[in-house]
Each structure stands twice: as C-alpha cells, then as structure tokens.
Amino acid sequence: MERVYLFTRFERLWHWAQAVLIIGMLVTGFEIHGTYKWLGFAQAHKVHTTIVWAFIALWVFAIFWHLTTGEWRQYIPTMKNIDKVVRFYAVGIFRGDPHPFQPTRARKHNPMQAQTYLGVTVVVTPLLWISGLAYLFYNELSAAGWGIQLGAIALVHTIGAFLMLAFLIGHIYLGTTGHTPTAHFKAMVSGWDEAH
C-alpha cells in the first residue's frame, strides 16, 4: 500500500494543540455566555483567558512555520474539481466510489477542505481574535475613546463561536470519511496517510 508522509511533526503538534485549545475555549466560552453551569463563571473565565494566550503563542509559531516553509500555499483556494468532491460526499460516498482527490505532499487538501480551512483561518479565527481581545480589553478601548458597546463586542464574539462550533462538528465528522472511519485520525497522529 502506498503511504504519503502528509503531516510533519510540527503540523501535528499544532493541529492537536489547537484542537484542545479550541474545544477548551468553546466549553468555557459558552459557560461564560451563560449557556450552562459547570465550572462556574469565575473559573470558566479564568480558563478561557488563560487559554487565549496559549492560543496566541501557538499561532505565532504556526504563522512563522507557514511563511518560512511556504506551506501557506496549501490554502490557496481553487474551484478546480470542487464539483467532483461535493458530488462524492453527496452521492458517491454511499455507493463506495473512490475519493476523487488524492492528497500529495504538494497538495494535502481537497478543494473543499482548502476553502474551509482558509475560511476558518482568515474569517472565523480573526473574528474571534479581534472581538475576543476587544472583549478582554474593553475598558482600555473605552478609555481610549472607542465607543463600542460591550454587548456588540460580545455579539460578534458569539457569532464567531457558533461558526467555530459548526466547523468543529463538520470537521470531526468528515474526519471519519476516510477509507476506514479512523484512517484520517491515524494520519493526523502519525503523519502518514495511507492512500488507496
């Protein structure tokens, strides 16, 4: 069986660290939002604002890595063959058709994936970051004369959180659509994708 080394050690570390941090942010974030009571507001807030600094540090490394390795090109959007990918998930997957896209070291993501990840990276995450930092430094912004209401900041942050949650659900599920339900997860742990 042919194997491709898709994910370097840094990428895997980045991915799983980010997974833990994002899930942690969602769980504590919705508690701060008042959706449920688990840790209590104070504790949830503490965890949430602690994670954010770890998240920012991780991103500094990730951005540096993407720029220096040129891996950022993986996310250049393309419409080429996207219809085939969409048709596969809509129909072909139930018939046992082969996946129309074969990942390679040069192009790891199918067009649907690349577009989604790009969207998460350049839209959802910045939305959360900017609104989140504005949330955290609301008083400083007010003092500096930015007349933004806390409610408006929270609103944008909540919208971002729902988008991230939606992504997370779809992402985890699509993770089960490899040639076996666990294949993609294994690849993300070992770095090796078993093409077939």
Add this chain to the structure above:
Amino acid sequence: MQVLRRVLLAIVAMGFFAGAGVAADDAPPPKLPKSTADHGKFKELQRVFASGPEVTKACLSCHTEASKQLHQTQHWKWEYTNPTTQQKLGKKHVINNFCTSVSSNYKACASCHIGYGLKDEGFDFASEENVDCLVCHDSTGKYKKPSGFAGHPVTKDTEFPPGSGKIIRGIDLSAIAQKVGKTRRETCGTCHFYGGGGDAVKHGDLDSSLDQPDKALDVHMDAEGLNFSCATCHKTEGHQVPGSRYAPTAADREGAHLRGKADSSNPATCQACHGQAPHTGKAKLNDHTDKVACQTCHIPAFARGDMPTKMSWDWSTAGKRDEKGKPLVVTNDDGHITYNGIKGDFVLEENVKPEYVWFNGTVNYTLLGDPIEKSQQPIAINRFEGSAGDGKSLIWPVKLFRGKQPFDPINKTLVVTHLAGEDDTAYWKNMVWDKAVAEGMKTLHKPFSGKVDFIETTAIWPITHMVAPKDKALGCNECHAKGGRLDKIEGIYIPGRDANKLVDTIGWLAAGGILAGVLIHGAIRALRRKH
C-alpha cells in the same frame, strides 16, 4: 597567654558595665497621652455643672470658635439645601417612613441633636452655649441625652415621665467634661447607630455592633486590627464632617488623596484612599470600577453584626391594646419587637442581601406638601437617580425600606404626626390618629382635611459601611449569571446574564442542524456498509 587572658577579661568587664549603663538609659519613658492637654487639670472644668450649656461655656472659654464652626454644620442646623435639586432637606424638613418626622416631636427627637433645648420651631440656632460639645467628645461613655428632654442631659435624678415612677439617674457632667477627647465610633454611634428609634433600626449598615467590630464585620473598623474611627474616613476639618447621605458622592473618579496635594474631593469615599485600580494583579476586577461601586462587591450583606435591621414598618396596624388596656407588644423568638400597639408591625432581618440600583449621587425626596396618589403606591419617599448611560452613575447596593404610613387622602399629601409627648394629642399616648395628625400638621401650619388613611412608601438607604475582608467580597458568579444579584440592572451587557436571543437561536439551530446532518449522513453510510 596571661596577658591575653587579662585583656579578654577587661573587654568582657567593659562590655558588662557598658551594657548595664545602656540598660539604665533604656528604661521606657512614662506613657504620655497623645493629646497635649489633660482636661482634668483645667481649672475651668473643676467645678459642678448643673446643665449642658454651663459645660459648653467652659469649653468656649478656650475653644473660642468652636460653636461658630458648629453653627454652620448639618449636625446643628438639621437643614440642608441640595444644590442639584434645590430641595430643602435635613431632619427639619424630610418625612421618612420610620417615625415619619421630627417636626412636632422635637422634645423626643432632639436627644440626637448636637444642641441643648431644641424643643420646637422657636429654638435659637444662633446660641453658642446651646451647642453640645460632650455628645461627640465624651470619652467615658457615661454621657446620655434621654428622650423627652429636648437634647438636655439629666444631672439630677428625675422622675420621667412625671408620675410614672420611673427615675432617670443624673450624670456627673464635671467628670465627663474633664475627660473629653476625640470622637470615637461609640460617640458617633450614640445617634447614628440608633436612628429610627433603636439599635440597627434605620441604616442596616450602622449599628452598635460597630462599637467593637471584628475583622469579618468591618475590615477597617476591626477593633483589634486597623481600628478606624468614623473620622478616619469622614475626615473632619473645622467640625464640617464630610460624607452626607443627602448628597453622596456616588462615583468618585479622582485618585487616592495624597499629602501635600490639594484634594477637594470627598475624603470619605473608598477611592479617596484606594484610588481607581485597587486590585493588584487582578486587572479584570479593576475593569469593573467604571460601572460598579466598591460597596457592591465588598459589602455582600448588611446587618451582619447579629443586630437585625428593620426592613418594613406598617403603621396601619397600630392601635391594638392588650387585656390591661396597654399597647399590645409582640416579640419574636430573639426578643425583638415585631408588633407594638403604638407603632404597628415590623419586619426585622439580619444578613440582608442588598438591592442594587444605578446611582449618580442625586436623591429626590417626596416632601410634605408634594402631591401623592394612592393609586401610585408605593410612593418613593426618596428616589436615587441614575442610569447606565449618564456617565455619572455606578451600581450601588442599597437597603430598600418599605413602609405604610399615615397620609391625608383628601389633600393627597404626606402628613406630620404628633407622636411623642405627654399631651392629649400625642399618638404614643392616646393612639388616636386624627388628633395626632391634626396636631402635627398644626405645628407646621399645614392644611389637614381631618381624614387619615395609610399609603405604602419606600425609602432607599445607601449601603456603604460594614465592608467585609477581601476574601468575603462577592465572587464573579454572584452577578455574572441569570437571576444573579444584578438581574434587574438595566442598560449594560453583563456576560453570563445577557445574550442576544436571535443569535443564540440561529447559532444553536445551525450547530444542531449540522450535527443532525452529519449523523444522518453517517447513518446512511453505516447502513450501506460502504465507506
């Protein structure tokens, strides 16, 4: 060797004698009082004083300007014109929902006036000898101004009320005058702890438990710790005591006061010492000081000193008598009166969670003569103004006191009731409302229809004393929750309490829809047993 031994011996001996010499010089100096004057040595005070004014004259022979200073204070005038609302306030003018008014009841109420002889409207407010120095400066705890003597102490054993057989013991003013000192918690407390007719009744955050409080009750006044007196915060100059309830500083935006800097702001606020960012290493807490008064988190409850405070007073049920024809008195298990025939029903509470309101420092009163409608009850005896958006308000903890008190249903005004006195019209003597109200209104020459009805009222008292140690301050969860302490506070977004319903609904529908979609997708895959 021997030489060395001798030298050593000599050194030891020198050390010994030197040490002894130092020890003799080290004997602690006798403990002197901090004051440079021992009033016990003043000839002016070594005599018998038959009355309060005689003592004051002696005081004024040295403290020549004292009475003139006091004449300018609210403590003396019982009158205050609010510069913002132009309302004439002070005890002379306001109607409250405890014993309702000082007017027509001066003889009893003036036991808390810093003067002698305030028995009616004819009192001479220019009199210097009628200023009562002792009530604030007594250090013995023996000075008393019994109710019914218009603020005079009793120097000879006196039967009061006359013919009652009850004897009020005379006090030795000379001994008290010779021991005067600075004001203490107890001296201020003589009146301020007993407002509303008894210990803890009125304020909720001021009662006799603050005479000797522990740290848990008040972190600043802690008798074995910081041991603040009232004047430590209410820093007084020329007898002008800052920090008035009639026009409080609701939001102090100034920094901490500094020696050498001309600070014109109220020295009694928390910020006057602690500044605007008092929480070290907890930036998020400092972020709250633009919206939340310090007291809101740092006074988690009032009436914490085992003394219950009155939370409501219903005058409409007064008038019941026991089998002997005396006013009926009902006490609860703790021995506190919950019903008195001459006063009505009370609700008492300890450890009370405050209510919270936006407050910008302006208080509006419903005064005698202001039109009121029974259909609009409860009538706000006083209203705290403020809102999220006025830029001047903070969220304050308050005691909300509920009353039901006599009013004139024809003229539609609050009324003055003649309660205390030995005459035929006093309610506490005869328990007849229309006579008592008629007399009360007559003393102020105000119209009275002759009809008495009862109307529900509310009064707000700011909570600012009984500051708890920081580990007892409110945690985030108390307010950042639905149904939390600030549930009714409008105009701000409180994380954990507030959310945009539309965004939440769409968000959860979207997330749920995607989840349902992938589950169906997965189920079909599983059923087809393909990928």
